[in-house]
Amino acid sequence: MDARRWAGDVASSSSSKPKRWAGVEGGGTTWVVAIAEGEPDRIVKRADFPTTTPEETLPQIRNWLAAEWKEGRFDSLGVATFGPVDLDRHSPTYGHITHSPKPGWEAVDVLGILKKGWCPQSLPTGFDTDVNAPAVAEYAAVQREFVQIDLESKKQKAPKSPAGKFVRALFTDGDDDDDVLEQEVSTSTSGDEETDDSSKQKPKQDTYTNHNDTLRFQNLAYVTVGTGVGVGVVCGGEPVHGLSHPEAGHIRVARLASDGLPNEPGSFQGTCVFHGDCIEGMAGAAAIAKRCGCDMSQLAQIPDDHHAWDAAAHYIAGMCCSLVMVASPQRIVLGGGVLQRKTLVTKIRNSLRTQLGGYVKHDFVERNDGLNQFLVASRHGNEAGIIGALALADRALELSLKPFSSSRKKKSVAKRLAHYFAYGVSCALVTLKIVNEEVRLRGKKAL
């Protein structure tokens, strides 16, 4: 996504009719459908439907969308769902949930069913996973902050929102950055887990503060830990698709010594039915509940000092460490029920720094204040999924507008050619005039 587009949106929003987006989030227990207006994260209408069977749930969403389309239209549609899903637009099963382990939801044409009977072929539509979509939304939100800062700096105004101040503190020049960063540190660290105060003595480096496009936001990862562990990745401003989509919740990292070796007597056996001791199998809600000897619904009652949280932090941080090494995200956003526990986030930050072993040299991963900005809770909380779906709708709308910009380019090329042609004719006429005058003078002299 292009930050300049946001600038254009901000500039034109007051004069044109506000845009409207429709979003659908498919979750394991609930499907959510919503309309946003003016901004893709400004929800003005929504409905929730329990996840039962595809035959029952999806037509309910479709009917809601059809009624909304009839009543007020919208500019685009975004659908984010649990998967695995087929994201290849050239595939005959594009828009399907493919081999989902969720009973009854295997090989379901989600997009086809939702659009049937009301949706025009031309309506821009985005489709992605329920973790790539929040990654797209978080990325877009940061881009909007950049634009806001650009606009405010042009007007020589101080940034208004704390979020804007955060981006300014990380990526732009200015002496006022220091107090912003200090403020963030004092509010976001409780001091219960972090004991390394070396960052306070260390002068801030220029790596944050050079106003340079190459340091601007390009890569972001969104991690959710609940019953499942999912990871969405945006690289170079685009959600990552390929063979399938990122499934980093199913990678393996080094086991804790206290967990023993797989299948060894007394060792901890992971809960993933596919891999056993992948991240989901070692740190998902089912694994934490198994360590605590309780049901998943009782996890909220487990105290912060239970070793199960340390184990979970180790595995989730190991996954974040792999993400840093592979995709070089400039921010990792944490969402999902398990990560609502604040002490767990602090433990993950500390473990991440340890597991990186000082190899990656950047304040984001070396300093407490950097880590507090690098590894953050989702700004949208429980709404991350539906806001993500709306962000997909916005992205689809943006992509659909690209041909217009290229035709405008062609027009400007034609204008330029006409300009050169007129210039050439003018030059020729002037030359003829001079030559003609010369001939006339010579003729006079000859007489």
Ligand SMILES: [Zn+2]
């Ligand atoms: Zn697995």
